[in-house]
Amino acid sequence: MTPVVHRVVARTRETDDVVTLCLEPVDGPRMDFLPGQFNMLSAFGVGEVAISLSGAPRDVGPLRHSVRDVGAVSRALCQIEVGGVVGVRGPFGTDWRVTPREETRSVDHRDTVVVAGGIGLAPLRGAVCELVATLPEGGGRVFVLVGAREPSQIVFGEDLAAWARAGATVLVSVDRPSSLWHGHVGLVTTLLADAGFNPANTRALLCGPEIMMRFTARALVDMGVNPLAVLVSLERNMQCGLGWCGHCQLGSLLLCRDGPVVPYAGIVSGLMNERER
Amino acid sequence: MGTERATRGTVRPGDVAVLDANGLDALIRRLRELGFETKGPVVRDGAIMPGPISGASDLPVGVADEQGPGRYRLSAAPHSRFFDWAVGPGSWKAEFFPAVQELWRANVDGASVALMEPILDAPPLAIVGMRPCEVASLAVLDRVLMEGSYRDPRYAQRREGTFVAVVECASPAATCFCASMASGPSVDVGFDLALTELDDERGHRFVARAGTESGAELLSSIDHGSASTEDLNAREQVLVAARARMGRELDTEGLAGLLARNIDHPQWAEVGDRCLSCANCTLVCPTCFCSDVRDSSELDGTIVRRRAWSSCFDLEHSYLHGGAVRTSTSSRYRQWMTHKLSTWWDQFDTTGCVGCGRCIAWCPVGIDITEEAAAIARSDTGLASRVELRGVTS
Known part of the structure; x- marks a missing residue:
C-alpha cells in the first residue's frame, strides 16, 4: 500500500475543472498498464483517489492522468505544478480489451x-x-x-x-x-x-x-x-485498489478487482438498472 | 482417534490427550517460556474481551453470560469452569487487522519525499481460548486479506506466527447459530491445539487434540494423560448438548440466491425503519473488513497514512463525488446483510457470516439477522422481479 513517488513533468489545463498530469517515476522504470485500468494517486498529506490511466501503452513516455477537481484530494492533485510529486500505486483493475494480446497479435475487425x-x-x-x-x-x-x-x-x-x-x-x-x-x-x-x-x-x-x-x-x-x-x-468509492477496503462493492462485484471495465450483460445490467439507494 | 498412542511422552499431530484443570495454567506458562505473547479471553468492563493473560487465573473463571437481542450480561456462576460462556463483543480480528493501523509515514522536503513503512516485529502471539466460530471467522478474513490477488503483509505476518489454542463451545448463547453456519460448536481445522472443557463426576479436565506439530510439541512438554473412551464420550456429550442449546438457527439452503433475487423485498424498508445505522454490528462482527484509508499531518510535518475500520452503515462509505450511493438506512442494511449472506460467496467463495451472534446481542434495537433472513424466506418476492430484470436486459 506504499506508493511509488512520481514527478509531474508536464501539466495541461483541459477545462475549468480538469487538469492532465504527466508523471514519471523519480526512480526506476515506468509501469506497464492496459487502457481502462486505473492508478491510486496520492497528494501527499491530503489523501489518495482512484484516477484512470489515459495514455496508450504503445506510447513511451510519462503516465497520463486527467483529474477532475471534485473533492479535497482531486483538487490538491489539480494544483500540483510541474516539478511537484505525486504518489502512484497501480495499475489496478480490468481493461477495455483492445490491446492485442502477445500470443495472438490478431487485429479485431469488428x-x-x-x-x-x-x-x-x-x-x-x-x-x-x-x-x-x-x-x-x-x-x-x-x-x-x-x-x-x-x-x-x-x-x-x-x-x-x-x-x-x-x-x-x-x-x-x-x-x-x-x-x-x-x-x-x-x-x-x-x-x-x-x-x-x-x-x-x-x-x-x-x-x-x-x-x-x-x-x-x-x-x-x-x-x-x-x-x-x-x-x-463503473465507478464507486475506492480506497485501496486491492480488494481489501470494501468501499467499491456493487452487488457481487468488487469494482477495483472485477472492474472498473465490465460487460453490460447479465448481472451488471441488473445492478445498473436497479435502485441502490 | 489416537487415544492409545497418546502417552505422557511424545504427542503427535492428531493425537488426543487429557489435561487436568491445572494443565491449562501449565500450557499458558509454557507458551510464555517459549517467547509467545499470550492472550486470551478476560473480563473487562463487564464483558468478556480479548486481553493479555499470564496464567489460567486471568481467564473468566466461574463467569456465566446471558445474551439476547440487544442484551449482554455477565454473572457469577456456581462452578469454577474457565469457558462456560459464549463470545463477547471483542473478536480476535483486531489482533490481526487492528482498528487503526499505520501503513506508512513520509517526510516531504520540497519536491523530495522519503517514505517509511512500519517494521513488522511484534513478538509471536499465542491465543488460548479462541472459540470455533472465531477460528472460522479468521479463515474468512484470510480469504479476503491473504488469499486473493493481493496479500496484506501486515495481516499475514501476524496471522502466520500465531499459535491458536481453541476451546470448543459448551455454552452457546441465545444469540448463537454457529451450528447453522457449520462453524461450531466443535472444531476440526485451523488450530494448533483444540481443547474441550469437561467438568463431571470424573473431574474438571480438558480433552486436548494436537492439530499441528507445534501443538503436539507443546502438549508433549507439559504433564498430560491419555484420553480414555469415557473422556471422548464426555466430549461428544458436551458438543451434542451445545448443539441442542444453540439459541438460534439460520436456514442457509439456497439463502444466497434468495437474497440476491429479493433486492426489492419490502422487508428491507421495514428493517430500515428499525435500524439506527449505528454500525455496532459491523464493529463487533469478526469478519467485517471494510476500512478507510486516511492521511493526516503530524505537528512536525510528517505525513502519516493509516487504515482504520469503517462501516457500510456510514453514509460516507459509499461517497462518490456529488454524494453517497446508498443514501437510505434500508439500502445500507441491505448492503450489509446481502454481503454477509449472499455476495460474499460471489466475491470470496465463502460465507461472510460464522453465526457468532454478536450483531444480534450488540444491536441497540435488537435486530436479528436470522429473523430478517427468515422474514424474506417466508415471502420470497424474487421471482417476479427476476422476470422484470430480464425484461430490462434482453
Missing part, C-alpha cells in the same frame, strides 16, 4: 463504438489511440461519440481532431450550445442512430455518468449490439 460523457473520455483515450493505430493494419472501424454539457467542457480536442484525421468517425454533441457552437446538440445517445456502425458486428466501450451509460447501453442493445460486447467502466 466496428468499435466508443461513447464518452465529459471526463469519461479520459479512461477511453488510451483505447482509442490503440484502435486508431490498428486502422492501417486493417483493424475494424472506429466511432468516437463524445457528449459534453457545453462546448467548454469538451476534453482532448486535439486528440479528437487527430483521431478523425487518422480515419476514425468522431461525433461530438453538447447539451447546452454556446453562441459559437455549430455542432450537434442533444444527449450523446442521439448520435448513435446515424453514426454508421453495423450493430450486428460492433463492440462498444462506454464511460461517463452512470445514467448516460445506462441509456447508451440500452440503446445499443435495442439496436442489436450484443450486450456481452458492450463494455462499461
